[in-house]
Amino acid sequence: MGVVIEAVYLGHKKARLRHAPSGAEFLTDVPRDAGGEASSFSPTDLVAGALGTCMISVMGVAAERAGIDLAGTRMRVEKEMTGPPRRIGRLAVVVRMPARLTAEERERLERVARECPVLRSLHPDVTVDAQFLYDV
Numbered sequence: 001m002g003v004v005i006e007a008v009y010l011g012h013k014k015a016r017l018r019h020a021p022s023g024a025e026f027l028t029d030v031p032r033d034a035g036g037e038a039s040s041f042s043p044t045d046l047v048a049g050a051l052g053t054c055m056i057s058v059m060g061v062a063a064e065r066a067g068i069d070l071a072g073t074r075m076r077v078e079k080e081m082t083g084p085p086r087r088i089g090r091l092a093v094v095v096r097m098p099a100r101l102t103a104e105e106r107e108r109l110e111r112v113a114r115e116c117p118v119l120r121s122l123h124p125d126v127t128v129d130a131q132f133l134y135d136v
Contacts, residue, residue: 014039034086044088047118048079051128052093054118059095062112068105072136073097090127099134106134 004020013030030036052075063070074096082089
């Protein structure tokens with residue numbers, strides 16, 4: 001059985017999203033350039049955030065299995081829209097990781113990040129530029 005995610009449209013271009021297994025909730029809003037207030041994550045912002053957190057999460061799983069400490073690793077995603085039709089055109093991901101990682105650890109973790117389920121789920125027309133920096 002799959003994971004259930006529910007939403008209620010609240011009006012004024014806002015929705016309340018609920019993760020059924022945990023009960024966690026948050027609001028979404030439409031960007032200003034689409035007529036919203038940009039008071040929270042937009043649906044396409046969630047895609048960008050999902051990509052970045054997926055990348056660092058799968059790296060974290062692999063790192064823990066290998067006994068590598070990734071504490072302090074940071075991620076930043078910049079989303080660029082394109083169209084028409086309106087869609088995500090580019091996601092630029094920067095992952096900042098501990099400088100102490102060896103070349104072998106770096107290669108392994110970058111490979112794992114590039115195989116994350118969210119990245120594999122994106123349409124091939126979405127350009128994903130991933131950069132890994134070792135300065136944390």
